[in-house]
Amino acid sequence: MKDNIDAFLNAWPQIQNGIIITLELTAGGALLAFLLAVVLGLSVRVKNVLVRGTARVFIEFFRGTSLLVQLFWLFYVMPLLGYQIEPLVCGILALGLNFGAYGAEVVRGAVNAVPQPQWEAATALNFTHGQRLRRIILPQAWAEMIPPLTNLLIQLVKGSALASYILLQDLTFEIGELRKSTGDTMFAFGVGLIIYFVIGYLLTLLMNALEVRAKNRLGTGPSLREIFSLAPNELAGEGVRTR
Numbered sequence: 001m002k003d004n005i006d007a008f009l010n011a012w013p014q015i016q017n018g019i020i021i022t023l024e025l026t027a028g029g030a031l032l033a034f035l036l037a038v039v040l041g042l043s044v045r046v047k048n049v050l051v052r053g054t055a056r057v058f059i060e061f062f063r064g065t066s067l068l069v070q071l072f073w074l075f076y077v078m079p080l081l082g083y084q085i086e087p088l089v090c091g092i093l094a095l096g097l098n099f100g101a102y103g104a105e106v107v108r109g110a111v112n113a114v115p116q117p118q119w120e121a122a123t124a125l126n127f128t129h130g131q132r133l134r135r136i137i138l139p140q141a142w143a144e145m146i147p148p149l150t151n152l153l154i155q156l157v158k159g160s161a162l163a164s165y166i167l168l169q170d171l172t173f174e175i176g177e178l179r180k181s182t183g184d185t186m187f188a189f190g191v192g193l194i195i196y197f198v199i200g201y202l203l204t205l206l207m208n209a210l211e212v213r214a215k216n217r218l219g220t221g222p223s224l225r226e227i228f229s230l231a232p233n234e235l236a237g238e239g240v241r242t243r
Contacts, residue, residue, distance in 0.1 A: 022157070030095075146214060
C-alpha cells in the first residue's frame with residue numbers, strides 16, 4: 001500500500017493536469033450543448049417546416065449515433081477530408097453535438113409544459129414572440145429543465161473519458177498511467193472513481209443551487225439563504241418568510 005501511495009503522490013501533478021483537461025472538456029462541451037439545446041429545442045416548435053425538419057434531423061442523427069463514433073469521425077476522418085481539428089476542440093465538439101441533441105428534447109418538453117394560459121396572457125399583454133419567450137415562458141421552463149439537464153451534465157462528465165481515445169491526456173488517461181506504474185488495477189481505478197465522483201457531486205450541488213434560485217424567483221420555493229440558514233427564527237424576525 002505504501003508503494004501505491006508513493007506512486008500516487010508522484011503521479012499527482014500529471015493527474016491534476018488530467019483533471020484540468022477533463023474540466024475543460026466538460027465546460028466547453030456543456031456550454032456548446034446548452035446553446036444547441038436551446039436553439040434546436042425552440043426550432044422544433046416553429047411553424048416553418050424547413051427549420052423544424054432540419055432541427056429534427058439533427059437531433060435524431062446525433063442522438064441515434066454513438067458518441068465514440070462521432071468522436072472518431074471528427075478526429076480521424078475529418079483530416080482525410082482536409083479539416084484538421086485539435087484534440088481538445090474535437091472532444092468539445094463531439095460532446096457538445098451529442099449532448100446538445102439530447103438537451104434539445106429537454107428544452108422542447110419544458111417549454112411545452114408551460115401552461116397554455118401563460119402563453120395567452122403574454123399575448124393579451126401584446127408581447128412579441130421574443131418577449132413572450134424571454135419574460136414569461138423561458139423563466140418557467142428553465143426551472144423544469146434543470147433536473148434533467150443535471151443528469152445530462154453528469155453523463156457528459158463521464159462521456160469526456162472517451163477523449164483518451166483521441167490522444168488527450170485527460171483524467172482517464174492519467175489513471176491508466178497510474179495503473180501501469182503501480183501494477184495495482186484496483187487502487188488506480190479506485191482513485192479514478194473517487195475523483196470522478198467528486199467532480200460529479202460538485203456539479204450536482206451547483207445545478208441544485210441553480211434550481212433553488214430559479215424556483216425561488218418564480219415564488220415556488222425557498223431561497224438559498226433560507227435553506228442554509230441555521231436560525232430560521234432570526235430570518236422570520238427579519239421579515240423573511242420561512243417554509
